[in-house]
Amino acid sequence: MMETVDDVRVALAAHQYLADEGLATAVFLALRLKRPLLLEGEAGVGKTEIAKVLARWTGGELVRLQCYEGIDAGQAVYEWDYSRQLLHLRAVEAAGATVVEDELYSERFLVRRPLLRAIGYEADALGSVAPPVLLVDEVDRADDEFEAFLLEILSDYSITVPELGTFHASEPPIVVVTSNRTRDVHDALKRRCLYHWIAHPDFERELAILRLRAPDVPEVLARQVAAAVEALRDLELYKPPGVAETIDWVNALAALGSTELDERAVEVTLGTILKYREDQERTRAHGVRELVAAATAPR
Amino acid sequence: MTSVADLPGAGLRGDRAVVGFARVLRGAGLDVATGATVTFAEALAALGVDRRAHVYWAGRTTLVQRPEDVPIYDRAFRAWWERTTPVDVDVITREVTIALDTSDDDRTDASGADGDQRDGDTIVVRASRTEVLRDRNFAAYSSADFDEARRLMGDLRLAGAMRASRRVRPSRRRRGRPDLRRTTRRSLRAGGEQLDQAFLEPMRRPRRLVLLCDVSGSMEPYARALVRFLHAAVVGRGRVEAFAMGTRLTRITRELSSRDPDAALAAAARRVVDWSGGTRLGEGLRTFNDQWGVRGMARGAVVVILSDGWDRGEPEVLAEQMARLHRVAYRVVWVNPLKASPDFAPLARGMAAALPFIDEFVEGHSLDSLEHLADVCAR
Numbered sequence: 134m135m136e137t138v139d140d141v142r143v144a145l146a147a148h149q150y151l152a153d154e155g156l157a158t159a160v161f162l163a164l165r166l167k168r169p170l171l172l173e174g175e176a177g178v179g180k181t182e183i184a185k186v187l188a189r190w191t192g193g194e195l196v197r198l199q200c201y202e203g204i205d206a207g208q209a210v211y212e213w214d215y216s217r218q219l220l221h222l223r224a225v226e227a228a229g230a231t232v233v234e235d236e237l238y239s240e241r242f243l244v245r246r247p248l249l250r251a252i253g254y255e256a257d258a259l260g261s262v263a264p265p266v267l268l269v270d271e272v273d274r275a276d277d278e279f280e281a282f283l284l285e286i287l288s289d290y291s292i293t294v295p296e297l298g299t300f301h302a303s304e305p306p307i308v309v310v311t312s313n314r315t316r317d318v319h320d321a322l323k324r325r326c327l328y329h330w331i332a333h334p335d336f337e338r339e340l341a342i343l344r345l346r347a348p349d350v351p352e353v354l355a356r357q358v359a360a361a362v363e364a365l366r367d368l369e370l371y372k373p374p375g376v377a378e379t380i381d382w383v384n385a386l387a388a389l390g391s392t393e394l395d396e397r398a399v400e401v402t403l404g405t406i407l408k409y410r411e412d413q414e415r416t417r418a419h420g421v422r423e424l425v426a427a428a429t430a431p432r
Numbered sequence: 433m434t435s436v437a438d439l440p441g442a443g444l445r446g447d448r449a450v451v452g453f454a455r456v457l458r459g460a461g462l463d464v465a466t467g468a469t470v471t472f473a474e475a476l477a478a479l480g481v482d483r484r485a486h487v488y489w490a491g492r493t494t495l496v497q498r499p500e501d502v503p504i505y506d507r508a509f510r511a512w513w514e515r516t517t518p519v520d521v522d523v524i525t526r527e528v529t530i531a532l533d534t535s536d537d538d539r540t541d542a543s544g545a546d547g548d549q550r551d552g553d554t555i556v557v558r559a560s561r562t563e564v565l566r567d568r569n570f571a572a573y574s575s576a577d578f579d580e581a582r583r584l585m586g587d588l589r590l591a592g593a594m595r596a597s598r599r600v601r602p603s604r605r606r607r608g609r610p611d612l613r614r615t616t617r618r619s620l621r622a623g624g625e626q627l628d629q630a631f632l633e634p635m636r637r638p639r640r641l642v643l644l645c646d647v648s649g650s651m652e653p654y655a656r657a658l659v660r661f662l663h664a665a666v667v668g669r670g671r672v673e674a675f676a677m678g679t680r681l682t683r684i685t686r687e688l689s690s691r692d693p694d695a696a697l698a699a700a701a702r703r704v705v706d707w708s709g710g711t712r713l714g715e716g717l718r719t720f721n722d723q724w725g726v727r728g729m730a731r732g733a734v735v736v737i738l739s740d741g742w743d744r745g746e747p748e749v750l751a752e753q754m755a756r757l758h759r760v761a762y763r764v765v766w767v768n769p770l771k772a773s774p775d776f777a778p779l780a781r782g783m784a785a786a787l788p789f790i791d792e793f794v795e796g797h798s799l800d801s802l803e804h805l806a807d808v809c810a811r
Contacts, residue, residue: 138479138486154485154489155489155492155493158479158485158486158489158490158493159489159493161478161479162475162478162479162490162493162494165478166471166474166475166478168471173499176727201598202597202598203597203598203599203635203637204598205599213613213616215612215613215615215616216612218616219612219615219616219619219626222616222619222620222624223624225624226624231623232620232624234620237616237620273728274728313727313728314723314724314727315724315727315728315729315731316673316728316729317498317685317686320463320465320497323497324465324467324468327471327475327493327494328492328493328494328496328497329492329493330499330502371721371722371726371756411752411756
């Protein structure tokens, strides 16, 4: 399926993701060495997107585990469906039979949460099901105890349910872990993973992304927007716009009928690209006219 | 296209080049585990070494774990694989030892040639003895005082205020969320009859505590005690983050997490390069907000700033950044060691600019006041 880094880049591009050499190499290595891939980077640079694209490419199911403070095994791995068990007890009793405990702890009453879904997936009769893509999103939001637990699962790709037995992935899932760096991810987890920091794309790449993700937008506009965003990122804003915001912005401008960037259009759509009042003020202080002039100047 | 086979660093045989590179990185201050070196070798095997970019990215994905380390990696990469720059690893690893002069011989001039001595790699920081006998002020501590204080600080327990967690625990009360799991278990005991219902209640967790300590020249008399205080806080419990703020912001949580106070303080001193320099509080806070705080570290957290408020930057910058911090933090506590002085008025420009955004303004000049601070944080 893929032999070189370029194969990965081409395949990702075919699924609408333009990766630079570093990211393509990281993905290639993650697939080849079967290691989890830890991605960090500014919000909106496409960390989560890469997992979705990988799922589309490999045909594996996308299993997403969104982390948050206080997440525990019941929400991440599995849980017993207690209300159904209770109902079952009642039903059996009403029929005048007695309940065997084993019966209550069977697959029927097992609620599979993301980690178990990613590891205990069933190969079909031909054994040809692609392994799922497990996206562990924003792992820095979870507690460190949970991280240790995750590490254990990512080390041997097996999960034991005491009442049922051990689930083991014949082919380990593709694992993408993302973090926003609100705290350091534990070293042990980092050691387990390959690491890549996704930076904001440069002008050419951003333009290419716009052309790909917003194909109906006139090229002139896309070019000017990419240039304007590049200039905005140099303004020391609280939240420099990410790629997602650039795409939103170009779509908003196109929806308003703009074919070129002008001062008025920027003024009315500033809210789609800058989400802090202070950032908007800083941009206005810097001068929307200058921004437009710089963006529309021939490069 | 340069083939790495042509590069001088690759003159060595493959695995030796890999191990050598790892050693250079370690020398440059990167934390490279042995396992990572093995993964790097595997990655090279998978990618081939015929392109510079392959070698570069194989190393970056396997050996680097933090974006701050990328410049170091780049330097080391050039040095080892290309030899285009001299291996200036020495410059990077030169350890700056902050020796805290505890000798009792009193010199009146604390900041003069003797007090702030840059002798090779050792910076001697001397607690000023000129401010002797103003309360039981840290600045007036003798080394014997300090040894005692150090021991006492080990007993300080600092915890953020509590908040309800999403997690639940079994409750003894008979109200709240039903605990179906325990109820089911109990009903099995009664042959399927639901006699005894069980309930859950939310657990309580401490909020994250973020400590930002000013280590500029004007704070020098307190820096020693306060950094020790930071250490006690960091090792005391899990959810504490510590930063040193001078002309730049340095995260020292990892350095301070060693249990041994001497080792921890030495590690922190090595990390902080702008010890006893100037202060740009506004800029420091801005970096904190941009890189850590507003992203999540300060959200819902108790943020403690330990500083005298002397700021060489623009007060507007500080006010703006304090406002940002205040909007995301649960509480902002400012600890000013000078506040204890009877004729103190928050006249330092930075202090005045920051005051409107502070929830609690406390002293921090003595052990008592630090104990009080611990109470304030837990509120």
